[in-house]
Amino acid sequence: xxxxxxxxxLPGYEYIPDAEPYVFGDRLYIYGSHDxxxxxxxxxxxxxxxxxxxxxxxxxxxxxxxxxAKQDPLNEDGTQHLFAPDxxxxxxxxxxxxxxxxxxxxxxxxxCDTPAGEYQFYGHLHFPDGTLxxxxxxxxxxxxxxxxxxxxxKLYLYTGISYTKxxxxxxxxxxxxxxxxxxxxxxxxxxxxVRSEPVVAVPGExxxxxxxxxxxxxFEASSPRKINGxxxxxxxxxxxxxLCYAVSESPKEGFRFGGVIVSIGDIGLVEERQAxxxxxxxxxxxxxxxxxxxxxxxxxxxxxxxxxxxxxxxxTITDDGRIAQTExxxxxxxxxxxxxxxxxxxxxxxxxSSVEGTYTYQKEKMPxxxxxxxxxxxxADRENHSNQHIANMRDGAWAGFKYFDICTCSEIRIxxxxxxxxxxxxxSERGGEVLGTIRLHPSAxxxxxxxxxxxxxxxxxLYFTYQGTGYVDWLWFELY
Numbered sequence: 001x002x003x004x005x006x007x008x009x010l011p012g013y014e015y016i017p018d019a020e021p022y023v024f025g026d027r028l029y030i031y032g033s034h035d036x037x038x039x040x041x042x043x044x045x046x047x048x049x050x051x052x053x054x055x056x057x058x059x060x061x062x063x064x065x066x067x068x069a070k071q072d073p074l075n076e077d078g079t080q081h082l083f084a085p086d087x088x089x090x091x092x093x094x095x096x097x098x099x100x101x102x103x104x105x106x107x108x109x110x111x112c113d114t115p116a117g118e119y120q121f122y123g124h125l126h127f128p129d130g131t132l133x134x135x136x137x138x139x140x141x142x143x144x145x146x147x148x149x150x151x152x153x154k155l156y157l158y159t160g161i162s163y164t165k166x167x168x169x170x171x172x173x174x175x176x177x178x179x180x181x182x183x184x185x186x187x188x189x190x191x192x193x194v195r196s197e198p199v200v201a202v203p204g205e206x207x208x209x210x211x212x213x214x215x216x217x218x219f220e221a222s223s224p225r226k227i228n229g230x231x232x233x234x235x236x237x238x239x240x241x242x243l244c245y246a247v248s249e250s251p252k253e254g255f256r257f258g259g260v261i262v263s264i265g266d267i268g269l270v271e272e273r274q275a276x277x278x279x280x281x282x283x284x285x286x287x288x289x290x291x292x293x294x295x296x297x298x299x300x301x302x303x304x305x306x307x308x309x310x311x312x313x314x315x316t317i318t319d320d321g322r323i324a325q326t327e328x329x330x331x332x333x334x335x336x337x338x339x340x341x342x343x344x345x346x347x348x349x350x351x352x353s354s355v356e357g358t359y360t361y362q363k364e365k366m367p368x369x370x371x372x373x374x375x376x377x378x379x380a381d382r383e384n385h386s387n388q389h390i391a392n393m394r395d396g397a398w399a400g401f402k403y404f405d406i407c408t409c410s411e412i413r414i415x416x417x418x419x420x421x422x423x424x425x426x427x428s429e430r431g432g433e434v435l436g437t438i439r440l441h442p443s444a445x446x447x448x449x450x451x452x453x454x455x456x457x458x459x460x461x462l463y464f465t466y467q468g469t470g471y472v473d474w475l476w477f478e479l480y
Contacts, residue, residue, distance in 0.1 A: 003058030005333035006348045008299065008309040010050055010060055012377060012388030013037070017298035017308035018084035018144070020223065021287035024095075024115045027051045028289060029063075030296075031097070032310060033084045037381040039306045043081040043102065045381075049116040054289050057333040063116035067097060071121045072108050075101055084221065084283055087115070088147040088155070088191075096122070096191050098145040098157070105134035105142045105177065107159060109191055123192045125157070133185070133194045140185075140198050141177040144283070146222035146233075147187075148251065155187040156251050157194075158222035162204020164238065180204040182222040182235060184252045202246050202255050205238045212257040216244050223285035224251070227293075230321050234261065234285055234295070241265055241279040241360070243297055247321055260325045261295045262313060265358065266351075268325050276351040276400065277328065278374070279360040280305040286315070293317055294333065295326065301375035301388075305361040329402040337459050340406030343478040346414075347375055347388040348401060351463075355396025373397045393472040395422070398465040400430070404479070405459050411480040412436050412453035415446050422468010426453060428460040440468065446475055453479070 010016060015035035022029050034045035049063040070078040080101040088096050090111075097110040097119050110119035125133040125142075134142040143161040150156070160182045163170040173179050183198035200207065201222075208217030221236040221243070233246045233255055242263040246255035260268050264282050265275025277299065284296035295315050298308040313332040317323050330348040331338045338344070352358075354372045370392070377388045390399055412426060419442050426436035436453030466472050 002056050004338055005058040005331070005335070006338070006344075007311040007313075007328070007330050007332045007350060008348070009057070009312065009333055010310060012345065012347050012386030013382050013384065014050075014309070015301070015307050015381075016048070016050070016310050018221070018283040019296035019298065019310045019312075020084075020086050020146075020285045021294070021296050021312075022087060022115075023054060023287060023289060024089070026054055027115075028054055028057065028287065029087075029115050030310065031085055031087045032298075033082060035307050037307050037377060038302055039381070041081065042306055043083055047082055047085060047097075047099075047119075051116060057289070057335075066112070066116055067110050067119040069101070071110070072101060073121065074104055074106065074108070074124075080104065084144045086145050086147045086223075088149055090191055091153055091189055095119075096147070098147050100142055100145060100159075105139070106132050107134065107142050107145050107157070125187070125192055125194055127194050137176060139177060140183045141173065141179050144221050146182075146224045148224035148226065150226065150251055153189075154251075155189070155191065156184055156224065157187050158182050158184050158201055158224055158233065160204075160218070160222065161220050162206070162218050162238070165206050180207045181218045182233065186252075199253050201248075201253060202233050202235055213246075216242075216257060216260070220281075221283040223283075225286050226251075227286070227317060228321065231255075232258075232286065236281060236283055239263075239267075240281045241267060241275075243282055243284055243295060245323055258321075258323060261315060261323050262297050262326050262328065264297060264299055264328060266327055269327055275358045276353060278352065278358045278372070280308075284310075292335075299328075300361050303361070303369050303372065303374040303376070305363065327402070331403060337403040337405040340404045340409060340460075341479050343476055344401070345386075345388065345476050346390045346399065346474040349390060349399040350402055351398070351400030352390065353398055354394065373399070387475065389473055389475045391473045393420075393466045393474060395467060395469065396465070398430070398463055399474075400461060400463045402461040403459050404462060406455055406479070407457050409453055409455055409479050411450055412438065413448055413450040413478040413480070414438055415448055415475040415477075416440060416472050417443050417446050417475075418472045419470030420466065420468055420472040421470055422466060424472070425465045425467060427463045427465070428455060430463055440472060442470065
């Protein structure tokens with residue numbers, strides 16, 4: 001029996017956002033930036049890579065650290081962080097890692113003979129005269145590089161960011177650098193030389209006004225692919241919590257707005273502004289595995305925006321090139337619902353909310369944190385042993401899990417701690433019939449609580465709502 005694939009699909013102690021997925025040989029490799037648990041900024045750790053066999057996406061192997069921030073000559077003191085990378089297989093068969101440092105507008109490149117070996121610094125993107133791309137007045141402010149090699153061997157780089165028209169950063173940078181979308185340049189075979197002037201591939205908020213991109217202009221996270229002869233750009237829109245896509249018949253320009261692929265709060269699938277998760281930025285890309293396409297994205301933990309984790313969902317691409325918005329689930333890479341019996345970590349909840357609803361995480365940690373549930377772990381950042389859990393569920397807070405294939409079930413058990421005195425109600429739909437009740441009392445340590453649970457056979461979501469005083473920390477649940 002294959003190991004089930006869950007969301008997030010990496011261990012609970014691992015915080016990798018900005019996922020770019022690629023199949024090399026018979027394995028799926030994940031390249032992203034690397035957050036630190038409870039970090040005070042994005043991307044504080046060095047790049048690591050994880051991989052899984054394409055025929056068993058529940059078995060993930062840590063390949064180890066593949067590149068360190070101090071390896072870049074512009075960052076010998078290590079004070080700059082490694083932002084979201086991309087990887088491309090070169091014509092020479094080697095693997096090239098493209099990235100930007102946190103305080104630089106240049107694009108750096110590292111190279112390795114294998115997909116997940118130890119990458120070595122290779123160079124910085126430059127024009128034929130040697131000038132670094134991103135350092136001339138009027139150059140693109142390079143951010144989140146996405147790299148694409150076409151069928152004819154031509155290589156294209158997409159970078160950029162777009163600030164809102166009333167932001168202080170725009171007022172400071174406007175006229176000095178290009179900050180209005182995702183910009184495309186062609187690269188030479190050496191993977192370093194810029195062969196063309198940048199052109200706008202996907203417009204940012206200002207350039208999107210009056211176009212089909214209005215309301216979903218480019219913000220960040222260029223992720224190019226070619227699918228069925230069409231060129232796709234996945235990107236994070238000005239709304240930040242969603243990944244959108246644009247389509248063109250040309251790799252450089254002519255992109256048309258396609259729609260939203262995924263929102264981390266299911267905005268667009270639920271009533272506007274009634275997000276089913278706490279919001280923040282997201283970033284990811286598309287990959288096809290055994291004939292099925294998936295979109296990768298990240299969620300937020302610990303009551304702030306700096307400890308993010310990778311998830312994925314299946315998507316369908318129609319013959320005419322459209323991608324419908326998919327919902328966030330607990331079983332994205334599993335190929336179907338999870339088994340309707342056994343133990344599951346509470347951290348795989350795909351919905352989480354207080355009785356007052358959710359909101360968007362900002363740079364500062366959650367205001368009024370005592371009112372809201374959140375994903376967290378005990379202790380500091382580490383590389384093994386996950387005890388990630390949902391913390392601080394208070395009266396009316398709820399968590400949702402999708403989906404389970406339930407045949408028979410008569411009991412449900414949880415591991416919890418906290419000052420709670422009350423009960424957890426279990427339902428298969430929000431506001432629906434109560435199918436189980438678990439009564440709780442205060443406990444300083446993790447303790448098991450259980451209750452009867454009766455549900456008709458079938459594929460179901462499960463929603464857990466706390467009613468009572470005090471708070472609940474919740475580690476796992478088990479279906480019998």
